[in-house]
């Protein structure tokens with residue numbers, strides 16, 4: 051490679067196994083499509099977990115909890131549920147569940163398994179993610195779902211009684227919902243000795259997990275225990291690795307712009323290296339779209355014509371997901387530009403080169419300021435190793451790290467911090483309350499959250515009227531808020547709209563807020579996008595603007611052409627419509643009347659305030675640069691340039707979320723009248739009277 055690079059000394063762990071490698075050496079990139087059943091069966095048998103089939107089934111039979119550790123791509127997710135089904139765990143109407151932290155992974159592995167079993171997706175093999183249920187109450191035997199959805203299912207069925215085995219997959223990620231789920235499953239096990247847990251993880255930090263699941267006191271003596279049920283000690287099984295060596299390269303000097311560095315690295319691989327697909331790890335949709343666009347511009351250049359550039363992030367439409375998995379045509383080279391979803395959740399065949407920018411989007415929460423941010427932050431060394439490992443799937447590969455070796459060794463942390471220790475816990479705490487766990491501080495967590503974050507969550511729930519003085523869920527408000535599968539602040543906004551006569555509008559807003567963005571990201575045509583936004587812009591703010599977009603979309607008969615003309619993301623709008631329908635159904639079930647305010651925007655603004663009063667801010671009186679201060683904690687915040695209120699700067703606003711770049715920016719902002727704050731949240735504002743006299 052160019053003089054940019056120097057070979058590193060680091061070898062990714064779990065990649066040194068020679069044994070299984072030979073089998074795959076001559077295999078060209080394999081894809082699911084176009085292969086008959088026999089081939090699919092052969093493919094299954096070649097996966098490392100296949101050799102452990104008997105061992106896995108024996109351990110599950112004899113242990114309440116089995117922990118399976120195996121490198122990404124070894125077949126844990128797609129094979130273990132099938133083994134369990136073949137062994138009879140889904141007989142008698144029972145269901146095998148397999149959870150994933152990510153929605154896209156759920157969809158993708160479910161369709162893969164349905165294909166392998168030659169059944170129609172949604173029947174014997176199904177999946178459920180929030181707002182999308184492709185499963186059948188009677189037919190589905192293997193069900194993939196997000197860990198968040200399984201938590202929700204506990205509200206109707208606290209012991210998850212229809213499941214015989216629950217496989218908690220990707221446990222190494224330590225996502226917030228995974229940890230809460232593990233805590234609750236441990237409790238369920240005590241009540242349901244026949245339930246089996248399989249915890250699967252791509253890394254070897256399984257010991258602490260095993261200890262967590264083995265601390266249970268035995269009620270009977272050991273002999274009796276054996277007679278009556280499975281061992282309560284957790285078993286650990288390690289599926290040996292099978293990847294090829296991956297040569298790691300580092301930058302000699304830090305890259306000033308990782309997007310540019312990404313693009314030039316990809317082009318230089320394409321120029322100099324033999325065929326083989328490239329996987330790039332970037333941070334989020336914005337970055338990814340930008341990189342795709344830059345590469346596509348280059349791909350017009352005849353020199354780079356062999357490049358097929360594809361984005362991969364959650365929320366990607368199904369058709370685009372399929373492209374990721376379809377085989378690369380001969381003579382072409384696929385470049386997949388992904389979030390860390392491709393780190394361990396999804397295995398792409400055919401990858402030989404990995405470009406790792408060293409960053410991912412991570413949640414950070416400060417319970418003192420009560421601010422949660424999604425920030426681009428350095429990954430851990432463990433993640434960097436996982437990413438590198440993706441290059442060694444079909445033959446020895448290469449990984450280009452867009453940072454220095456020194457940075458890797460001295461700056462990156464060894465492991466990531468569990469998400470539960472860096473998240474706002476409002477949603478989790480209300481769910482635990484709804485499940486009857488009253489002593490939140492005494493809950494047996496797999497990793498303890500900070501007491502400050504827990505207390506903060508209780509305070510917020512109290513101010514929303516969801517819990518009472520004894521920290522018990524209020525009836526009906528608390529139960530209703532818990533029931534709506536959205537952030538409690540958004541749920542509260544919907545509840546408030548009932549009394550204000552604008553539930554139709556507010557549900558539309560909630561649906562749009564649940565979508566990442568309804569605008570087409572338009573690098574290079576920002577001006578046109580701004581002009582398009584102006585066509586819908588409402589003086590009151592972004593929420594009302596969403597209503598205008600929604601109205602326009604419906605009036606256009608939901609036309610894709612109309613969306614294209616207005617820089618609106620058609621798929622996002624379709625999704626918003628679907629979510630809206632589901633929310634309307636939930637609202638009706640909860641006794642919220644569906645009513646339109648017929649243009650009484652004040653009612654809508656009040657409803658938003660009723661949910662988001664804690665995010666109220668006022669413009670600093672002598673600020674010339676649009677600086678706001680939050681009422682609660684006096685943080686400096688600014689309106690995000692993407693907001694229709696950017697540069698408009700009304701005196702009082704509430705916002706939905708903050709993003710932090712060079713400053714703290716408020717996203718989705720609406721102007722309010724400060725007198726509403728005491729009206730909708732007397733509890734919250736009784737000590738911090740917002741002073742309307744500041745202006």
Ligand code: CDP
Nearest residue numbers: 122123124125126127128129158159162397
């Ligand atoms: O869970 P783990 O990382 O251990 O492996 P897996 O996801 O079960 O993947 C096993 C095999 O299935 C790999 O060769 C994947 O490439 C393949 N697979 C696929 O072709 N399409 C999918 N949608 C999912 C998996």
Ligand code: MG
Nearest residue numbers: 126127394395
């Ligand atoms: Mg997996």
